[in-house]
Amino acid sequence: MAKLTLEALRKMRNETQQAMSMRDSSKKDVQVIVGMGTCGIAAGAKDAFGAIVDAIASKGLTNVLVRQTGCMGLCHSEPTVEVVAPDMPAVIYGNVNADVAREIVETHVIGRKLLDGHICDRPSVDIIANK
Amino acid sequence: MAYQQYLLVCGGTACTSGQSLELAANLEKGIEAAGLSERVQVVRTGCLGFCEKGPIVKVLPEGTFYVCVKPEDAAEIVKEHVVKGRVVPRLLYDEKQAKTLVGEENIPFYQKQFRIVLRNCGVIDPEKIEDYVARDGYKALEKVLFEMKPEDVVDEILKSGLRGRGGAGFPTGRKWQFAAAQPKGQKYMVCNADEGDPGAYMDRSTLEGDPHSVLEAMTIAGYAIGASKGFIYIRAEYPLAIHRLEVAIKQARELGLLGDDILGSGFSFDIELRFGAGAFVCGEETALLQSIEGNRGMPRPRPPFPAVKGLWGRPTVINNVETLANIPVIIMKGWQWFSGIGTETTKGTKVFALTGKVNNSGLIEVPMGTTLREIIFEIGGGIRNGHRFKAAQTGGPSGGIIPPQFLDTPIDYESLAKIGSIMGSGGLIVMDETDCVVDIAKFYLDFTVDESCGKCAPCRIGGRKLLNYLKKITDGRGTEQDIKDMEAICDAMNKASLCGLGQTASNPVKSTLRYFMDEYLEHVNERKCRAGKCAKLVRYSIDPEKCKGCTMCARKCPAGAISGTVRQPHSIDQTKCVKCGACESTCKFGAISHG
Ligand SMILES: Cc1cc2nc3c(=O)[nH]c(=O)nc-3n(C[C@H](O)[C@H](O)[C@H](O)COP(=O)(O)O)c2cc1C
Numbered sequence: 021m022a023k024l025t026l027e028a029l030r031k032m033r034n035e036t037q038q039a040m041s042m043r044d045s046s047k048k049d050v051q052v053i054v055g056m057g058t059c060g061i062a063a064g065a066k067d068a069f070g071a072i073v074d075a076i077a078s079k080g081l082t083n084v085l086v087r088q089t090g091c092m093g094l095c096h097s098e099p100t101v102e103v104v105a106p107d108m109p110a111v112i113y114g115n116v117n118a119d120v121a122r123e124i125v126e127t128h129v130i131g132r133k134l135l136d137g138h139i140c141d142r143p144s145v146d147i148i149a150n151k
Numbered sequence: 152m153a154y155q156q157y158l159l160v161c162g163g164t165a166c167t168s169g170q171s172l173e174l175a176a177n178l179e180k181g182i183e184a185a186g187l188s189e190r191v192q193v194v195r196t197g198c199l200g201f202c203e204k205g206p207i208v209k210v211l212p213e214g215t216f217y218v219c220v221k222p223e224d225a226a227e228i229v230k231e232h233v234v235k236g237r238v239v240p241r242l243l244y245d246e247k248q249a250k251t252l253v254g255e256e257n258i259p260f261y262q263k264q265f266r267i268v269l270r271n272c273g274v275i276d277p278e279k280i281e282d283y284v285a286r287d288g289y290k291a292l293e294k295v296l297f298e299m300k301p302e303d304v305v306d307e308i309l310k311s312g313l314r315g316r317g318g319a320g321f322p323t324g325r326k327w328q329f330a331a332a333q334p335k336g337q338k339y340m341v342c343n344a345d346e347g348d349p350g351a352y353m354d355r356s357t358l359e360g361d362p363h364s365v366l367e368a369m370t371i372a373g374y375a376i377g378a379s380k381g382f383i384y385i386r387a388e389y390p391l392a393i394h395r396l397e398v399a400i401k402q403a404r405e406l407g408l409l410g411d412d413i414l415g416s417g418f419s420f421d422i423e424l425r426f427g428a429g430a431f432v433c434g435e436e437t438a439l440l441q442s443i444e445g446n447r448g449m450p451r452p453r454p455p456f457p458a459v460k461g462l463w464g465r466p467t468v469i470n471n472v473e474t475l476a477n478i479p480v481i482i483m484k485g486w487q488w489f490s491g492i493g494t495e496t497t498k499g500t501k502v503f504a505l506t507g508k509v510n511n512s513g514l515i516e517v518p519m520g521t522t523l524r525e526i527i528f529e530i531g532g533g534i535r536n537g538h539r540f541k542a543a544q545t546g547g548p549s550g551g552i553i554p555p556q557f558l559d560t561p562i563d564y565e566s567l568a569k570i571g572s573i574m575g576s577g578g579l580i581v582m583d584e585t586d587c588v589v590d591i592a593k594f595y596l597d598f599t600v601d602e603s604c605g606k607c608a609p610c611r612i613g614g615r616k617l618l619n620y621l622k623k624i625t626d627g628r629g630t631e632q633d634i635k636d637m638e639a640i641c642d643a644m645n646k647a648s649l650c651g652l653g654q655t656a657s658n659p660v661k662s663t664l665r666y667f668m669d670e671y672l673e674h675v676n677e678r679k680c681r682a683g684k685c686a687k688l689v690r691y692s693i694d695p696e697k698c699k700g701c702t703m704c705a706r707k708c709p710a711g712a713i714s715g716t717v718r719q720p721h722s723i724d725q726t727k728c729v730k731c732g733a734c735e736s737t738c739k740f741g742a743i744s745h746g
Contacts, residue, residue, distance in 0.1 A: 023407025026293060026414045029284070036285035055273055057359045058352075058391050090360020090395075092273030093514040097197055102273075107153045109211035114197050132153050139159055139196035141209070143515070144264035146274070147480070148286045 048085040050129055052076075055100040057091030063098035064117060071118035072101070075125040084129060094140050103128050114140040154192045156233065161207040163198025163510075165533070170222050171195075171206035177225030178208075185234055200511050202532040204244065217242040263530050265492070266516045267500050268476040272360030277395045280402040283363040289408055291482035295371050296416040304375035305331055308478065311486035312498035317343055317434075317471030318549065318575050319651070320497070320564040326468055329458035330376040333466040338378035340369050340420075341443070341462070341469045344385035344392070345427050345434035348547030349598060351578035353502040354472035356514050358385070358392040361476065362399035366409065366422060368470075368478035373420040376468055381422040384439050386429050396424060431548075431602035435650050436469045438604070449604050450650035471576070473502055493519035497563035501574065507543075507581035508535045517562075524558040527581055538583035542666070546575025548595040548602075549655035551662030552588060571662040573655070587684035588663040588670050593621040599656040610653025613644040617660055625685040629675040638664065683745050686730040690746060693734075695720035697742035704734035704743060 024032065054060070054069045069086070076084050092100050097114025101124060104110040111134060113124060120138060127135045160166075160175040172195070179193045199207050204218035208228065215238055217228070224242060231237050266272075275282035283289070295304055309324025330338060342365060346354040358365060369381045385393060400422055403409040411419045425443050427433045433448040440462050442448035461467020477499060481489045490498045497519040503526065506512045510532035517526060523543055527533070534540050542552045551572035553560075560566050564574050582591065596618040605611045617640050620633045641657035641664075648654045664671060673679045680688040693704070693713075700718040712728040715721030723734070735743040 023405075023410075024414060026297065026416075029289060029293065029406075029408075029414060032281065033284050033287075033290070036281045039285075057272075057356055058389075059356075061391070087276050088278070089275060090272045090277050091356040091514055093269060093356075093516075094511075095513040096511045100273075109157060111211075134157055134159075134192055134194040136195045137162060137197065139194060141196075141199040144266045147265075147267060147270055 048083050049106050050081075050084045051087060051102075051104040052084060052124070052129065053087045053089050053102040053104070055090070055092045055094075055098065055102075056088040059091055059095050060099045065099035067118045068099045068101060068116045068121040071121035072125060075122045076129075079125065079130065081125075081129065084125075093143050097140050100140065105129065105132070108132065108134075110142075112140045112142060113138040154190055156191045157211040158191065158193045158228070158233075159196045159199070159209040159211060160193060161199045161201075161205055161209075162195035163202060163205070163532070165202035165510075166198070166205035166207060169206045171220075173222040174206055174208070174220055174225055177222050178229060181225050181229035182233060185229060187233060191233055198511060198532055200532045201529050202510060203528045208242075216244055218244045263521070263525055264516055265500055265518050267480050267489075267492075268357060268473050268502050269360070269514070269516045270480065271364060272356060272514075275361065277360055277362055278398045280363060280399065280406065280408075283361070287483060288363055288479075289367055291479035292367050292370055292408070293414065294482055295374055296414060296418055301331060301375045301377065304371060304482070307482060307486050308375070311481045311489040312493075313474065313477055313481060313489065314497060314564065315471055316473035316477075316501070316576065318546070318573065320574060323470065323474055326458055326470070327372065327375050329456070330378075330466045330468045333459060335377060337380070337463075337465045338376055339462045339465055339467040340373045340376065340378045340381040341439070341467055342369055342381070342383040342472060342475055343434060343436065343439060343469050344383055344389075344472050345439060346389075346472070346576065347386065347429065347431040347434050347602075348549075348576055348578050349595075350504060350506050350544075350580050351547060351576055352504050353514060353577045355389050355392050356504075357472050357476055357502070358389070359395055362392075362395045363403065364476045364479055365396075365472055366399055366403055368475035369422060370409065370413065370420045371478055371482065372468060372470065372475070374418055376466070378466075378468070379419050379421070381420065382425050382443055382462075383422060384425045384427055384433075384443060386427040388429050393424065393426070400424070430604075431598070432604045432650070432652050435652060437650070439469065440467065449606050450652070452649060473577070494561060494563045494566075496565050501562070501577060503577045503579040505531050505579050505581070507579075508538060508583040508586070509533065509581045510535055519563045520561040522559050522561055523553060526562075526579065527558070531581065534581070534583050538585065541582045541584050541586060542588065543582065544572075544580040544591065544659070545578065546573035546655075546658070547578045548599050549573060549651065549658055550575045550578075551658045552582075552591065552666060553662075554666040571658070571665055573658070585682050585684070587625075587680050587682035588667040589621060589625055589674055589680070590682070590684045592659045592663045593618065593625055595659040596621055596656070599652065603652060603656075607647075607649035607653060609644045609647040610649070610656060613640050613648075614653070614656055616640055617644075617657065621660070624671065624674050625680070626687045627674070627678045627685070629671075631672070631675055634664070634668075634671055634675065679746065683732070689730045690725065691723055691728060691730065691732070691734060691743060692745075693721055693723060694742045694744070697740050699740055699742075701739070703737050703739070707733045707737045709733065 101116045102112045208217040305327045313323045314320040433442045438448040438450045457467045502516045600614040644657045698720040705713040710729045712724045
């Protein structure tokens with residue numbers, strides 16, 4: 021990769037910001053984000069990740085992006101999975117084993133309903149997005 | 152069609168015992184009666200914390216937070232909030248206090264946590280530099296390299312009031328100022344990621360979740376003090392954090408955000424990792440420098456301070472991971488913003504690893520000045536299994552125990568020192584009445600004796616002596632004179648040890664003596680441990696009046712210490728009993744107790 025100049029870094033920031041706000045609805049408009057810190061992995065986040073990827077493939081969904089992230093801080097409810105879908109509030113699910121992971125795809129991603137019994141509170145406001 | 156509104160009803164244990172499920176059913180009925188089932192979904196959640204104020208209802212998407220909601224409040228919530236879009240003020244949590252703590256940041260509804268250090272943790276993919284850049288990553292670096300002189304950067308950090316989060320709380324700007332004032336030449340910037348206190352994992356999680364924030368901060372610090380080289384000292388026991396740092400450094404180098412002539416600014420800076428083998432003393436800055444140089448990690452007296460004479464005798468700034476993760480935000484938002492958060496003497500936030508007997512253990516970040524009560528009972532959801540709060544330990548093996556009378560003390564460096572503990576790096580361990588304070592002091596001493604490097608006598612010998620006394624007391628052989636001797640040793644270690652390890656190792660003993668002397672005296676005078684933790688002092692017995700002779704306990708006992716005939720009262724052979732407590736938890740008739 022070429023070294024960035026100041027302008028190139030700014031351009032990259034703008035482009036990625038736009039890509040992340042998912043304005044291009046023809047492509048992936050749903051994000052499923054799995055917490056993969058040491059705590060999450062120890063609690064089984066890799067199983068949840070695998071189950072989500074399999075469920076998405078077997079349902080033939082092409083609009084879903086599965087991502088990893090670090091610890092969301094909810095150690096008491098690991099593994100945690102966040103789902104961001106258009107026209108729905110972004111929510112974090114806790115204690116997501118492989119079965120719950122499949123239910124999340126079934127109910128939230130496809131059925132567009134929130135799943136009972138697993139939602140955790142978002143820890144705080146986002147100081148970056150709330151500029 | 153998607154729903155437009157969601158009512159989240161807490162389905163945690165505390166809230167369900169407060170009839171939250173009836174409440175959810177009532178809300179559903181009300182919404183159906185209003186003909187809005189297609190538009191509004193009622194969802195039962197896991198525990199939302201805040202169990203003290205349950206049942207909790209949270210309305211999405213806007214986030215209205217209702218507390219102490221009863222099943223009969225459902226009708227009003229539906230009629231007012233759902234149908235007319237007006238909040239029900241009487242059910243809201245008072246949000247005034249949070250507003251004053253976090254300055255002008257606009258908090259729509261009640262929120263205890265405030266994330267500066269953890270801003271990206273759980274949001275970005277830590278292995279994608281693009282994710283970090285999109286969230287204003289490396290924007291502070293741009294500003295520093297192209298709009299600020301090194302002395303402006305130092306000044307900004309100085310004015311922000313940021314203090315070191317590695318434990319001692321030294322003003323970060325002052326440290327940078329010292330190093331910047333040294334004559335030009337080779338200088339170094341070091342990140343301390345050794346994090347070895349039992350129960351602490353704040354720095355590891357930050358590095359795992361947001362490695363670029365630390366790289367960016369180190370580069371900014373390098374620019375401010377005139378260093379071209381940085382080291383991250385991280386323990387080899389943190390493989391995932393190491394992996395993510397390696398990926399991040401590689402990406403930053405490829406894009407020219409590390410290396411020569413960063414972004415064409417003419418400033419060059421690079422970072423290397425150094426692995427620690429997991430010795431607690433190597434977290435102490437002078438020992439850490441020895442370890443980076445390839446020597447055995449042993450502390451040396453200060454001065455000279457590392458900012459004057461550090462790595463290979465060159466000026467070196469050492470900062471903790473959490474301290475550094477604050478830097479890019481301070482540069483971006485300005486010192487005024489940062490110094491508006493926290494208390495008079497301590498600005499910003501603190502990350503805690505909240506563990507022990509709380510319902511919701513986790514990694515939390517709160518504004519300085521938050522109270523222990525808010526942390527334990529609101530964020531942490533209270534004490535597990537309906538037990539009582541006994542004490543909290545902050546600062547790990549260098550810290551002290553905080554008893555219930557200080558639950559409402561606003562947390563900052565000074566207030567914690569005043570009550571005999573320290574902020575430390577952020578481990579926060581919660582204890583209930585089944586924890587014995589003498590046993591806890593023994594646990595920490597065991598750790599520091601193990602980790603003492605042995606260079607100075609007060610720490611090497613004093614620590615061992617203290618541990619021996621504690622063992623004697625928990626074994627039921629202690630005397631009141633032992634307690635007096637321990638107090639003298641604590642003082643001597645505190646005054647005469649070479650480094651922070653020995654100087655603070657006696658804190659767990661000192662603070663438990665200060666607040667729980669009665670329990671020490673019980674151990675030595677009555678040979679009694681009220682928590683039932685000190686095995687040699689515990690005696691299990693069966694009440695013949697209550698015992699039904701069901702034989703359950705005899706079958707559970709791993710030592711074969713219980714005997715008796717069916718339907719006749721049983722008894723325990725004290726010489727065989729191993730004090731595991733299995734009999735007591737098995738008995739359905741409450742016939743077995745310990746004392
Ligand atoms: C025994 C001992 C262990 C320490 N361990 C750590 C540690 O794991 N991480 C850390 O950042 N600071 C640790 N410190 C504090 C460091 O010596 C130093 O004060 C700190 O890294 C400075 O960074 P700060 O000003 O950003 O807090 C330890 C100190 C002592 C005495």
